[in-house]
Amino acid sequence: xxxxxxxxxxxxYRLWSFTxxxxxxxxxxxxxxxxxxxxxxxxxxxxxxQAANSSTSTPNPSDTDSKxxxxxxxxxxTPEEEQDLVRYYCEQTVELGERYRPPLPTIVxxxxxxxxxxxxxxxxxxxxxxxxxxxxxxFVATKTENYYLSLRQFAEGLPDITGDEVIAPEFLLMQxxxxxxxxxxxxxxxxxxxxxxxxxxQGMGQPAPHIPNQTSEDLRQGLLALPPPPSSSSxxxxxxxxxxxxxxxxxxxxxxxxxxxxxxxxxxxSQIWLAAFLLADKPLAEFYLxxxxxxxxxxxxxxxxxxxxxxxxxxxxxxxxxxxxxxxDPEQMKKLKRIAKKRHHCENPEKAGLAGKKRVPxxxxxxxxxGISGTGEGTSESDVERxxxxxxxxxxxxxxxxxxxxxxxxxxxxxxxxxxxxxxEQAEGAAG
Amino acid sequence: MPxxxxxxxxxxxxxxxxPVCKSSRYLNPSMRFLINPECYHKMCESCVDRIFSSxxxxxxxxxxxxxxxxxxxxxxxxxxxxxxxxxxxxxRVMQILNRREEEFASKRAYDDFLEQRxxxxxxxxxxxxxxxxxxxxxxxxxxNVASIRSNQALEREEASSFQEQQTFEKEQARxxxxxxxxxxxxxxxxxxxxxxxxxxxxxxxxxDDAAAIAREGQKVLLKKSSARRSxxxxxxxxxxxxxxxxxxxxxxxxxxxxxxxxxxxxxxxKKIKTPEPEKPYSPFAGFTTKRDYYxxxxxxxSSYLEPIRNDTRMQAGGFDLGEYYSRTLLEAFAGLGxxxxxxxxxxxxxxxxxxxxxxxxxxxxAAVSTSIANEETA
Numbered sequence: 001x002x003x004x005x006x007x008x009x010x011x012x013y014r015l016w017s018f019t020x021x022x023x024x025x026x027x028x029x030x031x032x033x034x035x036x037x038x039x040x041x042x043x044x045x046x047x048x049x050q051a052a053n054s055s056t057s058t059p060n061p062s063d064t065d066s067k068x069x070x071x072x073x074x075x076x077x078t079p080e081e082e083q084d085l086v087r088y089y090c091e092q093t094v095e096l097g098e099r100y101r102p103p104l105p106t107i108v109x110x111x112x113x114x115x116x117x118x119x120x121x122x123x124x125x126x127x128x129x130x131x132x133x134x135x136x137x138x139f140v141a142t143k144t145e146n147y148y149l150s151l152r153q154f155a156e157g158l159p160d161i162t163g164d165e166v167i168a169p170e171f172l173l174m175q176x177x178x179x180x181x182x183x184x185x186x187x188x189x190x191x192x193x194x195x196x197x198x199x200x201x202q203g204m205g206q207p208a209p210h211i212p213n214q215t216s217e218d219l220r221q222g223l224l225a226l227p228p229p230p231s232s233s234s235x236x237x238x239x240x241x242x243x244x245x246x247x248x249x250x251x252x253x254x255x256x257x258x259x260x261x262x263x264x265x266x267x268x269x270s271q272i273w274l275a276a277f278l279l280a281d282k283p284l285a286e287f288y289l290x291x292x293x294x295x296x297x298x299x300x301x302x303x304x305x306x307x308x309x310x311x312x313x314x315x316x317x318x319x320x321x322x323x324x325x326x327x328x329d330p331e332q333m334k335k336l337k338r339i340a341k342k343r344h345h346c347e348n349p350e351k352a353g354l355a356g357k358k359r360v361p362x363x364x365x366x367x368x369x370x371g372i373s374g375t376g377e378g379t380s381e382s383d384v385e386r387x388x389x390x391x392x393x394x395x396x397x398x399x400x401x402x403x404x405x406x407x408x409x410x411x412x413x414x415x416x417x418x419x420x421x422x423x424x425e426q427a428e429g430a431a432g
Numbered sequence: 433m434p435x436x437x438x439x440x441x442x443x444x445x446x447x448x449x450x451p452v453c454k455s456s457r458y459l460n461p462s463m464r465f466l467i468n469p470e471c472y473h474k475m476c477e478s479c480v481d482r483i484f485s486s487x488x489x490x491x492x493x494x495x496x497x498x499x500x501x502x503x504x505x506x507x508x509x510x511x512x513x514x515x516x517x518x519x520x521x522x523x524r525v526m527q528i529l530n531r532r533e534e535e536f537a538s539k540r541a542y543d544d545f546l547e548q549r550x551x552x553x554x555x556x557x558x559x560x561x562x563x564x565x566x567x568x569x570x571x572x573x574x575x576n577v578a579s580i581r582s583n584q585a586l587e588r589e590e591a592s593s594f595q596e597q598q599t600f601e602k603e604q605a606r607x608x609x610x611x612x613x614x615x616x617x618x619x620x621x622x623x624x625x626x627x628x629x630x631x632x633x634x635x636x637x638x639x640d641d642a643a644a645i646a647r648e649g650q651k652v653l654l655k656k657s658s659a660r661r662s663x664x665x666x667x668x669x670x671x672x673x674x675x676x677x678x679x680x681x682x683x684x685x686x687x688x689x690x691x692x693x694x695x696x697x698x699x700x701x702k703k704i705k706t707p708e709p710e711k712p713y714s715p716f717a718g719f720t721t722k723r724d725y726y727x728x729x730x731x732x733x734s735s736y737l738e739p740i741r742n743d744t745r746m747q748a749g750g751f752d753l754g755e756y757y758s759r760t761l762l763e764a765f766a767g768l769g770x771x772x773x774x775x776x777x778x779x780x781x782x783x784x785x786x787x788x789x790x791x792x793x794x795x796x797x798a799a800v801s802t803s804i805a806n807e808e809t810a
Contacts, residue, residue: 007767192760206727268767
């Protein structure tokens with residue numbers, strides 16, 4: 001099918017589609033790597049502290065106790081806990097979008113959620129706090145979805161986070177996304193499907209290319225003869241209202257469960273919207289698929305395809321219906337609080353100061369730019385340079401360590417990009 | 433069929449005797465001998481007229497049963513009848529096997545072809561395998577009619593252009609000779625006139641001036657001749673330049689031979705380069721607007737989109753509802769038949785994130801373990 005070939009060219013299909021097994025193994029690997037690194041980093045930090053202590057003062061007896069205590073606290077998140085945490089922050093992204101006036105469009109929020117999900121496939125919440133990444137993902141999504149907000153406007157809508165903090169992990173996030181910003185959403189597909197069903201209901205249906213003997217009247221009669229959806233209370237609903245109701249319900253599913261589950265990784269957008277449609281109005285969804293692929297008998301290639309699609313779509317709808325918002329479940333909330341606390345303990349100390357470190361050149365640039373109006377511009381510029389240089393020297397030890405660390409997570413080809421990171425961020429800082 | 437050799441010894445022009453009517457040149461000095469390339473038997477013109485005027489007849493020479501026609505009779509070019517015959521055969525074979533050097537893939541292949549041709553000629557001349565060789569030649573001729581004809585045309589063209597060149601050069605040489613003669617005449621005339629002038633002035637002038645006048649006359653002559661010579665040089669150079677440009681123009685590139693593949697007889701011809709059949713024109717390089725799941729309509733009823741259709745502010749910006757329709761419907765079905773579960777596992781394993789991981793994982797693990805080891809030793 002031509003449409004499928006078009007989809008196969010997308011980066012979502014090429015890079016961000018997984019089988020459930022590969023998805024699971026990827027998460028386990030990411031978690032294991034991050035845990036190892038957290039343990040190693042905490043040990044290193046302790047070593048350094050110990051060394052400092054021993055050089056300045058005599059070793060005190062409480063040292064060994066504290067060491068034992070710390071040894072115990074190095075209890076990393078499990079992959080499942082990480083996933084719960086990420087899902088919580090996905091839900092938070094929706095909430096965050098609501099805070100703006102007017103609220104951010106659904107598509108921006110959904111894109112941000114997918115960025116967040118994609119990022120945390122290869123990065124662990126233990127290394128990078130989801131809270132900062134979430135804000136950054138939302139900001140990047142406003143840009144990629146063509147919904148312009150200035151950084152200042154954007155930061156104003158956020159509680160206790162500054163603009164610099166928002167953009168600090170921007171490059172990191174983009175790397176985690178492998179620089180693929182295109183997210184194929186099921187929303188527009190749903191609009192198309194409903195639009196066509198409306199046309200069919202008004203006797204304007206066009207036959208599908210593979211079933212040329214359909215007439216629009218046949219289609220209309222078929223649509224009108226459908227049994228009512230099993231869940232609906234009022235059986236004698238006009239077809240227009242029925243479509244409208246199914247539309248709203250499907251859209252609601254797509255906005256919530258499709259975002260909070262792994263549907264985007266496991267299924268294609270058109271399968272997702274059909275699955276959500278199936279949940280909303282099963283006879284309608286099956287009828288629509290039949291109009292496209294025909295009510296053919298066994299052995300026909302279209303029959304095979306239809307059966308396979310139906311199977312996949314019902315799998316997807318099962319996944320979608322399995323989602324329950326964590327806010328509605330106090331048990332879940334309690335669990336999430338515990339996870340958040342745990343994450344705080346096992347956060348990688350070397351990655352913690354990410355935003356703070358990134359802020360240095362931005363602040364320097366902010367100091368430098370007023371020079372345009374008053375004092376000589378040259379001096380301020382040299383100040384900026386000096387600061388940047390000093391930062392580089394300071395980071396010489398730990399910075400290169402970070403570089404190696406991250407290159408393990410990302411593809412090797414990203415390393416060159418990594419080395420350009422510092423000037424790029426300075427430029428961004430200056431721009432912001 | 434081996435030729436019947438002319439048994440009559442050559443006794444010179446004078447006493448040549450027609451083997452048919454036995455009349456000799458001695459009695460009839462205007463007698464002409466004719467031969468027929470069928471059997472190369474010599475006979476006098478009157479015999480040919482007498483025997484073959486009423487249509488084809490057998491050769492009158494005893495033992496030769498060839499049927500001859502009058503129009504094929506011609507005068508002998510070479511004295512030796514064997515040479516005559518060989519030349520005829522050669523001409524005929526060369527007309528059929530008239531491949532040109534540029535048609536062959538390599539020099540070696542062309543040489544092989546020449547050798548083969550020579551072999552065929554010698555076979556026919558000396559009568560080895562005549563039937564087979566003739567058959568080969570005939571099949572080749574019938575199979576390669578087009579190429580034979582085109583090569584003949586090319587040859588003719590070359591010959592005529594060569595002739596043109598020859599006549600042109602001859603003409604040029606004649607003109608040059610004429611100019612040289614003219615020049616010589618002029619020079620002579622001028623010299624005589626100068627001498628006369630000097631003599632006249634000597635006769636008219638005083639005695640003392642004699643030497644001066646003589647020197648002056650000499651100088652004038654020299655000057656004139658040297659001036660003329662430089663002028664001539666200039667003209668000659670100009671002519672040479674013109675000639676070379678003419679030569680360039682006339683020596684136009686021989687048109688590329690029609691590429692033909694190897695035929696049964698001739699080997700090593702250049703491969704036929706049949707041009708790729710032109711594909712049907714596709715303005716978007718294979719991109720198609722055909723769809724498999726839906727047929728697009730021009731209009732879809734929608735209360736939500738209807739205001740846009742009528743809003744001139746939207747239309748003015750170039751917004752097209754058709755674009756919206758095609759995009760939404762495409763996205764409704766793009767990837768419906770992509771079964772990620774099946775397809776991703778079949779995909780090239782290195783291209784996915786998940787599988788590329790273990791490669792780096794090992795390194796990461798190693799790094800971690802070494803750092804731990806370092807700490808333990810420290």
